[in-house]
Amino acid sequence: MSGRNGADGAGTVVGTVERLRRYPVKSLLGEELPSAEVTGRGLAGDRVRALRDVGTGRIASAKHPRLWAGLLAFTAGTGADGTVAITGPDGRDVDEAGLSEALGRKVTLVAERPAGATIERAVPEEVLARGIDEEVAFTVNELGRAAPDGTFFDFAPLHLLTTSTLAASGGEAERYRPNAVIRTRGTGYVENAWVGRELGIGLSLRLRVLVPTPRCAVPTLRHGPLPRSADALRVLAAENRRVPLEGMPELPCAGVYAQVLAPGRIAVGDVVTLR
Incomplete structure (x- = not known):
């Protein structure tokens, strides 16, 4: 595999960075990048804004698809x-007024996560059984449990996904909204084995892989030109259920969340090493 050496040159090579993406506004479609600076707050410019539902005070998230x-x-x-x-x-x-009209709810664009901010998350099993257009049970979750203050990440500041997982799930990367797609040689959900370990990327970036990324209704939804796809969640529910955190049930997962141990620059083609 080509590209710059992994951080310090230490560890076992597990892949190369194939794609980089950031999402300046939470739950909106994002943009492709050739490279980016990464700090403890994640990729520069990622999730720096969010839409707040004026009526409920909650952060708008496509995890509750009937609304968002x-x-x-x-x-x-x-x-x-x-x-x-x-x-x-x-x-x-489009401005706030145009978004509010299109969404059918008054929203405002915010740049700082309010203290105690929450989002609503549809229960994945009910989405699979009843579909996204029906009223399904949802949970209310604190936003950014392992993320820096003021950011709009669901849990942690970086989300990584491998080409092996994409091949196993049959879904497009855009459905799972990763920051980095890593080209890997193995088959199946290879990043499950990275949890609890360190990754080196490029010349200096070092990450700690925290937990598998639980999936909800979002991968099944229409993403711009991509149509709905129940299989984007159904395959994971059948093949890759994991317990993300102690006390949680087994959930369909794809990819991993990570935190930054040492900042650095990440670029397409960078070598990824596992320690």
């Missing part, structure tokens, strides 16, 4: 000056 599946029709991009712009399906810029 429409978020995935909009794209957030970052300008050269770092400003975030939102465009609709027709490519035109």
